[in-house]
Amino acid sequence: MPNRARFVIHISLLLLITLFARPSSALSPSTAEYPYSLHAPEVSREGYFVLNAQAQPSISVQSLWVDHATSAEFSHITRSYPWLGRGVADFQQITLTGFTSGDHYFRLRNAAGDVLSNVVHVRVDHYPLWQALGLFFAGLTVFILLVVLIIANHRTASRTKISQSKGANHE
Amino acid sequence: MLGLTGFSVLVTVCLILTALAPVVLLGLWLKDLISKQLW
């Protein structure tokens, strides 16, 4: 039995080593041709999300911009966001916010306008309003109940306190 | 959508109220200090 256990461990270790030994480019072939690989969540339900960037080891330090477009072809760049600091050397991520529902595409570029990364796609899908308002009114109901409860009890308690002290005065 | 007027009023009013807070606190402190009610 111990021999078989050892065999299983060896095989699994071997598998693990081969897994790690694969070049990173083999894991995501689409990003290999760019100096940076950009990552983003597929869906955001709140309209804000974090973009992550990783640089290939040989990339020199440079300022970066994130381009935003509503189509994958980037035929019309709606807006550019400056990456904080000296690009990936300082910060690996950027938090963008305030997007409306729909498809949003992002990619990195440098000051000269050269495209430096793959295109990432984030689908912003805000919660339906009925769901939000449902929770809102559920919360409101419980809250009003609590406030009424506290005020009513506070009044009763102060009244009994007053009558108690009055009673004490009479005695 | 919150309009410019609503936005400005909200921020300005809150800024003024916040700015008044130290005045209120220092006033109360002075009152307590004079009447020896601090602690």
Added chain:
Amino acid sequence: MNKATDFALDSTLGLSLVAIFGVLWIAFGWYLGRKNKSHEDFALAGRNVGFALAAATAMATWVTSNTTLVAPQLTYQLGVWGMVGYSFAALGLILFAPLAARIKHLMPHGYTSGDFIRLRFGRAAWWVFMVISVVYAMGWLVSLGMAGGILLQALSGLDYHIGMSAILLICVGYTLFGGLRAVIATDFIQALIIIVGVVGIAWFLIDTVSLETIHTELSTDHPQLLDLLFPAAVMFLFNNIFFGLGEIFHSNVWWSRALAFKGKVAFKAFMLGGLLWLPIPIVTGFIALAAPQLGIFPPTADMVGPMVAAEVLGKVGAIVVFIVVFSALASSLDSLLAATSDLVTRDFYHKKLRPAASDQQLLRVNRYCIAGLGVLTWLLCLPQIATLGALLNFAGAFVASTIFPIVFGLYQRRLTGGYAALAMGAGTFAGLVSYFAIGFYVAALVSCVVSALICAVGLWRSRTLFNWQDMQERA
């Protein structure tokens, strides 16, 4: 762009500021602590805190790092509703005002929230309550310690471990010397520093980039942030309110204050503290809305406030932010250290281990507890594990379950310990399940509703009446 890259302050200046404040606070704590003769002096400031200091401490303790960091973060993420919703957390202080008066009336000689639960509901509920309290207190302590280290690093490049250790050492130092008296007096000064700093930053911001340009930028490029029917923000609103209510209603930080305030001061102080606190998150949150206009898109959302301030005011701004954040962290950290060590000293040492302990022994144990908690927090902060700080995120599920048991426990004689324990346990469980199954925006709400329903059943089924005289326990 280089300005944001190089740290806003050099680390020598950062360290000097920390050292100056450290020496001042500790000396002040020692000065105030000279009068402490008994354990009651140390833990409850002699139960004689006046209105001004009481209102200021209520406000300042609630202005945590959360108000200076999370309010801008939520505003950056959820827009106008984020800051308005965050400011509704003031309702916690305001609604605690009547409860504080009741607490003072029911247990004039009590020490902690644990005392109340033990006397009113018995052992089973006490255990559930203690687990909730400890999870919350440790989550908050660790997140404050880590926030201190991370912030000092972000602003001045000071090493995380040095910043984190310094802020813990300073807070433990003056709390150890001065007890609650030092905590309250430093809170008063810290409250003034925080407000003046925040108002100054907001004022400069409006002066540099007008409200109009901020509004125009937001409506063209980030319309969702101005949307009053922003679904995620609408969902977050009441959950956040119940989270805040749970935090204040259960935590010994607030109970020990209610018990320490002079006679009729408790009600007025919490009411005024809440009203003074109400507009602050809108002012700090608004700072974040200027970020897009200034071209600031932070790596993580919680850095947005300090980054905008440093950008607008340059070096002076960075110093102001540094001092404000440091004060906000300290005013919560000291309170939490004092209140949690009171809980350990009173509820575990005095009531479970050594009922015959003398006053001087209690005083000594309380001091050991403060130092011990400081060391424990330091050890937990050392590896800088983000998940530990995230503990506070689902603390909402824990604390919201205590709201109804505490309110009914304070006013209704019918609710029994069994139902209170069940309400807190099941509420927490349901809150945690909904946190992972649905999302963060329902955890506190579900927890509160489930515990309210169980309490309602408890009130309806119960045939026994609690005798209020049983609350009167002599120390």
